[in-house]
Every structure is written in structure tokens, then in C-alpha cells.
Amino acid sequence: MSCTRPLNMVVLAPQGVFIPLYVAAGAGDFRPTDRHVDVLKQTLSVAPVEHLRKFAGARGVIRASGRQCSPARGGGSDPAPWIRLSAVSFDDPLNRNVNVTALHEFGHCVDYLYGAMAGLRSRHPDLYRLLSGTAHTGRTQGPGETFADCYLIFVVTQLARRAYRHPADPGAYEGDRANRLFEALINSPAFDGWNGALSGLRRQAPPGTAAPPRGVSGRG
Ligand SMILES: [Zn+2]
Numbered sequence: 001m002s003c004t005r006p007l008n009m010v011v012l013a014p015q016g017v018f019i020p021l022y023v024a025a026g027a028g029d030f031r032p033t034d035r036h037v038d039v040l041k042q043t044l045s046v047a048p049v050e051h052l053r054k055f056a057g058a059r060g061v062i063r064a065s066g067r068q069c070s071p072a073r074g075g076g077s078d079p080a081p082w083i084r085l086s087a088v089s090f091d092d093p094l095n096r097n098v099n100v101t102a103l104h105e106f107g108h109c110v111d112y113l114y115g116a117m118a119g120l121r122s123r124h125p126d127l128y129r130l131l132s133g134t135a136h137t138g139r140t141q142g143p144g145e146t147f148a149d150c151y152l153i154f155v156v157t158q159l160a161r162r163a164y165r166h167p168a169d170p171g172a173y174e175g176d177r178a179n180r181l182f183e184a185l186i187n188s189p190a191f192d193g194w195n196g197a198l199s200g201l202r203r204q205a206p207p208g209t210a211a212p213p214r215g216v217s218g219r220g
Contacts (some may be wrong), residue, residue, distance in 0.1 A: 003069035014044035107151030127184035135168035
């Protein structure tokens with residue numbers, strides 16, 4: 001089979017935002033079931049709508065890969081932005097009720113679109129070091145991975161209000177340790193306009209970069 005044969009488009013529209021999911025058109029190729037597609041849509045519906053709009057505005061797409069196509073396992077993403085979800089990831093027990101693979105990859109796209117980790121590093125080096133030092137399970141390592149993990153765990157535990165066990169270091173996302181990692185996430189540029197869960201963790205702007213006080217015109 002070919003990995004570039006004609007594809008069908010399924011519109012996911014989480015929170016009304018147009019996000020296309022491309023699936024194989026051929027009858028012999030892997031196609032996610034209606035249940036898989038529904039879980040994916042419900043999962044993205046929990047993510048901050050600002051992030052969905054940013055992804056859609058950059059013409060972001062999601063592809064359900066065929067069984068012999070890349071990636072063979074898990075997911076992949078690119079600053080283009082696009083997300084690819086492997087055929088096997090749809091049947092992974094971890095993705096049964098919430099597609100955590102898709103959320104991790106979406107976290108990478110949020111990082112790309114907002115320059116999240118680069119911005120955090122210059123704003124708050126202490127939070128950057130803390131988050132980038134978190135353990136991550138997978139061949140690819142680095143600050144992008146720890147951001148994507150933190151994003152996924154924030155959405156699952158704080159927005160969807162579901163339990164999640166971080167495989168690489170379960171204790172990292174319990175109690176106060178979890179809040180410090182979420183503090184890093186909230187203080188990255190990706191959450192600058194965020195008023196939802198844990199937005200109280202946002203720090204004051206450093207001296208010299210403060211916005212004008214409310215009611216004072218910024219013109220001139
Ligand atoms: Zn990753």
C-alpha cells in the first residue's frame with residue numbers, strides 16, 4: 001500500500017473550530033472507527049479554545065496514518081503544523097477514553113506556534129530548568145518533550161478532571177511538584193491570555209516589562 005494514496009477528510013470541529021482529520025480512502029487501509037474519531041474530537045474539545053484556533057489558523061491538520069506508514073507507533077508532529085497518529089495508537093489502552101497521544105502531539109504544536117519553551121527560558125530560567133528537567137519516556141528527549149507531556153497532563157487532569165499517571169516519573173505530577181510544573185506551563189507565552197484553571201499561578205511581569213495600568217491609554 002502507499003502512504004500517499006487518496007485521503008478522505010473528516011471534520012472534527014472541537015468547540016466549533018475547523019480541524020481536519022485525514023484518513024485513508026482505500027478500503028484495505030487502516031481507518032479509525034467512529035468511536036476513535038469521537039474520542040479524538042472529545043479530547044481536543046477540552047483543550048484551550050485559543051490553542052485550537054491558533055492551530056486551525058495556521059492550517060493545522062491531523063492525519064491518521066496507515067499501518068505501514070510513519071509513525072509506526074505513538075504519534076509525530078511538525079511545526080507546519082501537522083500531527084500524525086499511528087494506526088496502533090488508536091487502539092492503545094492509554095487512548096481509550098482520552099487520546100493522550102494526540103494531546104501530547106498537540107502540545108508540541110502549541111510549543112511551535114507560541115515559541116513556548118523558548119519564551120519561558122528567557123522569562124523564567126528557573127521554571128524552564130524545572131520543566132525541561134522532568135523525565136520523559138520515549139526515544140526523543142529534550143525540552144520540547146517535557147513541554148508536550150506537561151501540556152497533556154494539564155489538559156487531562158486540570159481541564160478534563162481525569163486521573164493521569166506520568167509513566168516516566170509518576171511523582172513529578174503529584175501535589176506540589178505538579179503545581180510547580182504547571183506554573184512553568186502557565187508562565188510560558190502559550191498561556192499569556194489564559195484565564196482558566198491555574199491561571200493564578202501566573203507571575204507578575206518582571207520590572208521594566210509591565211503592561212500599562214488598566215484605564216491608562218497605551219497610545220502615544
Ligand atoms: Zn513528543
